[in-house]
Amino acid sequence: MDAIELTDISIDYGARRVLSHLTLRLERGMVMVITGQNGSGKSSLLRVLAGLQRPSTGHVGCVTGTQAVLPADARQDIGWMAPDLMLYRELTGRENLRFFADVRGVDIPDAAIVALLDRVGLQGRADDLLATYSSGMTHRLRYAYALLHRPSLLLLDEPSVMLDERGHALLEEVVATQRLHGITVIATNDPREQRFADTLVRLEGVV
Amino acid sequence: MNNSLLWRATKAVFVREVRSELRSRQALNAVALFAVCSIVAVSIGLGPLNRSAELPLIHAALVWIVLLFAAFTALARVFVVEEEQRTAAALRLAAPVHAVYLGKLLFNLVLLVALTLLVAVLAVVLLRMQVKAPTAFAVMLAAGSLGLVTGTTLIAAIIARASSRSTLFAVLSFPLLIPLLVTAVRGTALALAGAGWDRCLAPIQTLLAYAVAMFVTSLFLFATVWED
Amino acid sequence: MAERLALIAKYALGLAMAGIIYAMFLVVPQYVGLGDAGRIIIVHVPTAWVTSAAFALSAIYSIVYLRTRSPLHDASAVSAAEVGMLFCIFATVTGAIFAEVVWGTFWNWDPRETTILVLLLIYAAYFALRSSIDDGARRRRLSAVYNIFACVTMPFLLFVAPRVADSTLHPNCAFLQGSKCEGVSLDLNGAKISQLGDVVVELKAVEQVGDMTRAVVEVRMPGLTEYADLAPTMDSEGKAADRPEFPGQSFRMILIEADPQAGTARVNMQAPGTGLLSNQRTLWVFLASNVTFGLLALWIYRIRATILQVSARLQTTEAF
Known part of the structure; x- marks a missing residue:
């Protein structure tokens, strides 16, 4: 994916319009940060970008060369994580990642899965059931889920909300790496993360 | 969609379902318990039945009623649990749509076949069910099971996003399963009574035709149900 | 002009319905062995085919809805289902009454009885599904899918239903219009x-x-x-x-x-009742009844669909 285009995107919560006619374009190497109060539509916008939710108006185009496809058709190139992303608690960290790799059709050797777990700070916990992880560890696994298939578009919703200082370092590393080969969109209220932004979008609350 | 990719994803979904089920054993326990209780209740309640011309029909009806209601308790699990545990989003984002359907369908099929085996054994032991044409009986049960899962898996996906799921699953599935039930009971009765292949073939064909129709329609409609 | 016509048509329909009811009781002659119960066929048969037609219409609109995702098409599908359900209940009840009087049992699992019952169950399930989903778009989408899925099982029912009566407990060829078997x-x-x-x-x-x-x-x-x-x-x-x-x-x-x-x-x-329609008067009343009930169903459907569509339009404009 070379770029992602939002055209006239609106998002409604029932009868309430929280986002109105947003149009922008993001290219490789760019990082966009979205801030706003709770309920202002940050998470919904990320879900729309991921193809998990339909916008009330407008559409999203994932552009590669001259071709544009819907996010739902570009799943293999999009990585998404959010606090409400749940993985399978009855599987281990390694089994979860292996499952999602198989299901995405990504050829990734076991060693690479272990390396990924190390990268996100879960070394030695690969074979523990997800149900035994702490909330911080669960959140780190979400990073692994989003990065597993090396997506061009990385969508991070509240990426450091459950993490400590070391977790924050992980986020910095991830953003820096993603900047080199793809697009990053972060939804957050943490002021520290706003400095990542090339583009900053502030969503106003409801009047 | 690349076929080998689809197959690999389907297999992954199926294996994951099996693994999760073996670790929690929720559906297995519920289904086995239901089957045992039902057959025991009937056996105790009816006592030994006299051999009559109608006994195969009664046995066939009992077997299929137990299978039907056990199916109602267990076959929606594959989709309902994804919604309850909130893992559906992760799956939606990562898996090809049809792999999700096929993998879960396969799991339901394996679960139902295991249940059918259990019910058949229990019926023979506790109800003194006589199986005079075993191969036809086995084929009839297999074809009926295939019809049962293909008819209900799409419904399971539909009700997973609704409330009052367990009752809704039975309410939505039952009218659609009536043709299956009628054919399966009659066909199984024929097999129990020892009818030849010439008579057993027709119900088997009907059951398979039903399964194929349900399967193809589900494939067409599943993407619409699964999307958010 | 069009309004005038609609008004006239409405009154004409009311008159026709009144006429049918009058004819059913006073014009159509009694039948040997059936007594007054035979008259119920005049209303039973039309309601039965109307419900099938309504079901088909509902399925068609469901398919159209999935293509267009327009709430208006969903409203049409729901109205057709409502009309269908209404007529289905009527058909089932009148059928059971007739069966009790003439054949001695309320329910026989006769193919037509089986089919109408399954149709009733499908309608009930459709409405149960709709009432259990809060989100509007999801409700429309999933109920449309169920409607279509249910439609696919109907051919099997029609094929299988005659075999239901094949059991050892019920007579085989006891259909209303005379035996279909050759004896x-x-x-x-x-x-x-x-x-x-x-x-x-x-x-x-x-x-x-x-x-x-x-x-x-x-x-x-x-x-x-x-x-x-x-x-x-x-x-x-x-x-x-x-x-x-x-x-x-x-x-x-x-x-x-x-x-x-x-x-x-x-x-x-x-079965008794064979030859019911060979009487000329009965035949004409019967045909007229079919037409009248068809028009009545259409009229109810149009009204209901309009109400639902207006409501759907209001909802979309209300948001802003």
Whole structure:
């Protein structure tokens, strides 16, 4: 994916319009940060970008060369994580990642899965059931889920909300790496993360 | 969609379902318990039945009623649990749509076949069910099971996003399963009574035709149900 | 101009319906063996086919909805389903009443009864599904899918339903418009015992009595220990004349063919009510009733669809 285009995107919560006619374009190497109060539509916008939710108006185009496809058709190139992303608690960290790799059709050797777990700070916990992880560890696994298939578009919703200082370092590393080969969109209220932004979008609350 | 990719994803979904089920054993326990209780209740309640011309029909009806209601308790699990545990989003984002359907369908099929085996054994032991044409009986049960899962898996996906799921699953599935039930009971009765292949073939064909129709329609409609 | 026409049409429909009800009770003659119960067919049959048509319409609009995702099409699908359900309940109840009076049981698992019941269950399930989903778009989408899925099972039901009545407990060819089976052939010098449904019949004699041909058939009803002799007769033109009743049942035996010289006869079971429509007056009232009920259903559907569509439009504009 070379770029992602939002055209006239609106998002409604029932009868309430929280986002109105947003149009922008993001290219490789760019990082966009979205801030706003709770309920202002940050998470919904990320879900729309991921193809998990339909916008009330407008559409999203994932552009590669001259071709544009819907996010739902570009799943293999999009990585998404959010606090409400749940993985399978009855599987281990390694089994979860292996499952999602198989299901995405990504050829990734076991060693690479272990390396990924190390990268996100879960070394030695690969074979523990997800149900035994702490909330911080669960959140780190979400990073692994989003990065597993090396997506061009990385969508991070509240990426450091459950993490400590070391977790924050992980986020910095991830953003820096993603900047080199793809697009990053972060939804957050943490002021520290706003400095990542090339583009900053502030969503106003409801009047 | 690349076929080998689809197959690999389907297999992954199926294996994951099996693994999760073996670790929690929720559906297995519920289904086995239901089957045992039902057959025991009937056996105790009816006592030994006299051999009559109608006994195969009664046995066939009992077997299929137990299978039907056990199916109602267990076959929606594959989709309902994804919604309850909130893992559906992760799956939606990562898996090809049809792999999700096929993998879960396969799991339901394996679960139902295991249940059918259990019910058949229990019926023979506790109800003194006589199986005079075993191969036809086995084929009839297999074809009926295939019809049962293909008819209900799409419904399971539909009700997973609704409330009052367990009752809704039975309410939505039952009218659609009536043709299956009628054919399966009659066909199984024929097999129990020892009818030849010439008579057993027709119900088997009907059951398979039903399964194929349900399967193809589900494939067409599943993407619409699964999307958010 | 169009409004005028609509007003006239509405009144005309009301008059026609009143006319049908009047005719049903006062114009149509009574029938032997049926009494007044036969009149219910005038309203039962139209409601039955209307409900099937409504179901088909609902499915079509469901398919259209999935293409266009317009709430207006979903409103049409729901209205058609509502009309269908209304008429289905009516058809089932009138059918059961007729069955009780004429055949002695409320429910027979006769193919048509089975089909109408399944249709009723599908309608109920459709509405149960709709009421259990809060999100509007999801509700429309999922109920449309269910509607279509349910439609696919209907051909199997139509194929399988006749076999439901194939059990040992119920008669086989007891349909309203006369037997669809050809009956059984009996031969004094060969196969003189056979079965009609689950009744064993044995030919005892075939004789000419005046200008009527008569067959004497011994019948053994399941569960009864006595045998009974029935003597159906046929006139010189080959039309069945005397149709004796089976003991304890409302069914009758008719003689279809008979050859006193060869000693062969063909007999069949017939439900009372056969030949109901051969009376001219009944036939015309019946046809008129079909048309009237069809128009009535259409009218109710149009009103309901308009209400739902207006409501759908209001919801979309309300948001902003």
